[in-house]
Amino acid sequence: MLINEDIKIDYSDVLIRPKRSTMNSRGEVYLGRTHKFLWSKKKWTGIPIMSANMDTVGTPGMHKILSKNNMITCPAKHYLKKDVSKFKGGLENICWFGGIDDIKHLSKIKKGFIGLDVANGYTIRFVDAVKKLRDKCPEATIAAGNVVTADMTQELILAGADIVKVGIGPGSVCTTRIKTGIGYPQLSAVIECADAAHGLDAHIIADGGCTNSGDIVKAFAGGADFVMIGGILAGHDECDGEVENGVMKFYGMASESAMDRHGNHNNYRGAEGKTVEVPYRGKVDDTIKDILSGIRSACTYVGANRLKTLSKCTTFVRVHNTHNTIYED
Ligand code: 5GP
Numbered sequence: 001m002l003i004n005e006d007i008k009i010d011y012s013d014v015l016i017r018p019k020r021s022t023m024n025s026r027g028e029v030y031l032g033r034t035h036k037f038l039w040s041k042k043k044w045t046g047i048p049i050m051s052a053n054m055d056t057v058g059t060p061g062m063h064k065i066l067s068k069n070n071m072i073t074c075p076a077k078h079y080l081k082k083d084v085s086k087f088k089g090g091l092e093n094i095c096w097f098g099g100i101d102d103i104k105h106l107s108k109i110k111k112g113f114i115g116l117d118v119a120n121g122y123t124i125r126f127v128d129a130v131k132k133l134r135d136k137c138p139e140a141t142i143a144a145g146n147v148v149t150a151d152m153t154q155e156l157i158l159a160g161a162d163i164v165k166v167g168i169g170p171g172s173v174c175t176t177r178i179k180t181g182i183g184y185p186q187l188s189a190v191i192e193c194a195d196a197a198h199g200l201d202a203h204i205i206a207d208g209g210c211t212n213s214g215d216i217v218k219a220f221a222g223g224a225d226f227v228m229i230g231g232i233l234a235g236h237d238e239c240d241g242e243v244e245n246g247v248m249k250f251y252g253m254a255s256e257s258a259m260d261r262h263g264n265h266n267n268y269r270g271a272e273g274k275t276v277e278v279p280y281r282g283k284v285d286d287t288i289k290d291i292l293s294g295i296r297s298a299c300t301y302v303g304a305n306r307l308k309t310l311s312k313c314t315t316f317v318r319v320h321n322t323h324n325t326i327y328e329d
Helices: 060-068 078-082 100-106 124-136 150-159 176-180 186-199 213-221 256-262 284-302
Strands: 014-016 033-036 043-046 049-051 095-098 113-117 141-147 163-166 203-207 226-229 247-251 275-279 316-318
Touching (some): 014 213, 014 284, 049 060, 078 095, 095 100, 100 113, 100 124, 113 163, 124 141, 124 150, 141 150, 141 203, 150 163, 150 186, 163 186, 186 203, 213 226, 247 256
Parallel strands (some): 113 141
Antiparallel strands (some): 014 316, 033 043, 247 275
16 A cells, blocks of 8 residues: 655645736637647647536537537437437537447547547556557547546557546546545646646546636646536536426436436446536526636736647646635536
8 A cells, every 4th residue: 555645636726826917808818729639640629628428418409509619529428329410510529439339339430539438547458449449540539538647648648549538536426536435636637647648749638527617727727638527518408408496407427317318237336426406507608608708817817818828827826725716606
């Protein structure tokens, strides 16, 4: 047994120090990024925010709005097997995720990104699956995860991933940390995995744990190339589900609700996700405007005229807990 004594941080453990800036308004900030990918050699330009590949938020309706905003949608896994055609237009702004058994379906996707995502990206079986997907799809931009450490980020990249998905346990409807004691503070995971990936000219997705636009800013500031959000997008018109008494259901993909819906109960797998009710929040467009305005504002506070330079302009300040100081709706 070992104890790692280094201090590791979550989004709520830091704030970003304001800096002198020559910028006059948020309108001067460019939020687009162009990423060129290590193995596929493809380029993508857009605002690097992604909807999580979860049942309620990875929907065709969400894709319509996100793609209009040059953001990426990751369809819920059940669309991959028989409903790919429900996602129309903006196909370059879709990242299809599947599990190890979905390689056959994933290798049929001709446009956009594909990815393998499992709760535990640390197994040899998973690394072999990434290699297999890369062999089958040499020109695809492949994302793989989830992991939280530099060593495994490098291993997945060397196995053929262009992008590594980072996050074990931070999700708003995730119970992995409670059920298993496994996890890693998310901002430290992002900083350490981004450093490892960037050293190899690869990219990372900061996946989970963002509860407001300030957390998304911190993920980008920590080096994330993409930020994936689930809970922030829940509760909107574009989500799958009904509004009842002013709330909508939002559930983890390893929750009882998901297992009931997809019939993948088995004897040794207990739920590592939960079901919550989130307030109904109307059109997702308004939430997106709010998020983008928060990121623009953060960039002006630190003197970054492009999202690309936000990380370089960032000095994090450690605080005990920011929940009282950040606006949450
Ligand atoms: P959020 O943005 O809601 O904080 O986090 C979304 C992320 O939570 C997803 O992209 C995925 O990585 C993770 N997630 C979704 N469902 C579950 C689940 O049932 N269990 C766990 N452990 N993580 C989940």
